[in-house]
Amino acid sequence: MIPDWLLILLVVVCGACIGSFLNVCIFRLPRGESLLWPGSRCTSCGRTLSWYDNVPVLSWAVLGGRCRTCRAPVSVMYLLVEVITALTFLGGYLWYGLTPLGGVRVLFACALIVLFVTDLQHKILPNAITLPGIAVGFLCSLFLPPGWRDSLIGILVGGGVLFGIAEVYYRVRGHEGLGMGDVKLLGMIGAFLGWKLVLLTLVLASFSGSLVGGAFIVSGRGDMKYALPFGTFLAIGALVAAIWGTPIVDWYFGFYG
Numbered sequence: 499m500i501p502d503w504l505l506i507l508l509v510v511v512c513g514a515c516i517g518s519f520l521n522v523c524i525f526r527l528p529r530g531e532s533l534l535w536p537g538s539r540c541t542s543c544g545r546t547l548s549w550y551d552n553v554p555v556l557s558w559a560v561l562g563g564r565c566r567t568c569r570a571p572v573s574v575m576y577l578l579v580e581v582i583t584a585l586t587f588l589g590g591y592l593w594y595g596l597t598p599l600g601g602v603r604v605l606f607a608c609a610l611i612v613l614f615v616t617d618l619q620h621k622i623l624p625n626a627i628t629l630p631g632i633a634v635g636f637l638c639s640l641f642l643p644p645g646w647r648d649s650l651i652g653i654l655v656g657g658g659v660l661f662g663i664a665e666v667y668y669r670v671r672g673h674e675g676l677g678m679g680d681v682k683l684l685g686m687i688g689a690f691l692g693w694k695l696v697l698l699t700l701v702l703a704s705f706s707g708s709l710v711g712g713a714f715i716v717s718g719r720g721d722m723k724y725a726l727p728f729g730t731f732l733a734i735g736a737l738v739a740a741i742w743g744t745p746i747v748d749w750y751f752g753f754y755g
């Protein structure tokens with residue numbers, strides 16, 4: 499029997515390593531580059547990184563966030579992604595234990611981490627994440643919560659209905675309010691969490707989006723257009739919905755259902 503502290507350590511180390519891979523996805527997917535080849539390089543001097551430059555969290559800390567060769571600063575975002583992914587794995591383990599549902603929810607959270615950062619940095623939600631995400635979410639729901647019916651309706655509600663809203667908005671206002679990337683992301687969230695939680699995600703994202711947008715206006719830093727991209731709010735909303743959504747929805751439907 500493996501002692502619990504050792505298991506927790508393994509989960510955290512595993513999470514940091516996966517976080518390192520998520521960094522590769524975050525950097526390469528928006529640029530249309532291959533994930534597998536070539537190996538990691540310094541984006542400044544192009545030097546291929548050796549394994550000891552690639553140890554999650556530790557390399558960044560030891561090198562003070564700079565390239566070993568050219569001393570160019572390495573974005574703190576790399577470190578944050580590794581730390582947050584490690585914490586996600588720890589949270590998933592403490593919340594669900596080593597269960598299939600825990601594995602699926604952690605996978606879902608990893609996809610959200612990538613999408614959050616690519617939307618923040620490039621305003622891109624790569625199809626390479628959202629489209630397979632819809633399929634994987636649905637396949638997992640054949641065996642696990644929310645169940646395939648809920649998942650299928652979730653995809654239709656998230657993807658289909660919002661696609662309609664986006665179309666109408668575009669026709670009426672003449673510019674995109676809700677991008678197609680957001681629609682596919684909502685389809686993916688619906689596939690993993692079911693229709694109730696994808697609606698909750700939309701409510702949470704719209705609410706926090708208007709709060710931040712309002713704060714931007716009040717602070718005189720520009721209007722809503724310059725606020726954060728909507729996909730970042732959807733990613734955070736989905737994470738909240740995945741963790742605390744079921745009690746919130748039960749409470750709501752308990753009152754009104």
Ligand SMILES: [Zn+2]
Nearest residue numbers: 540543565568
């Ligand atoms: Zn360098």
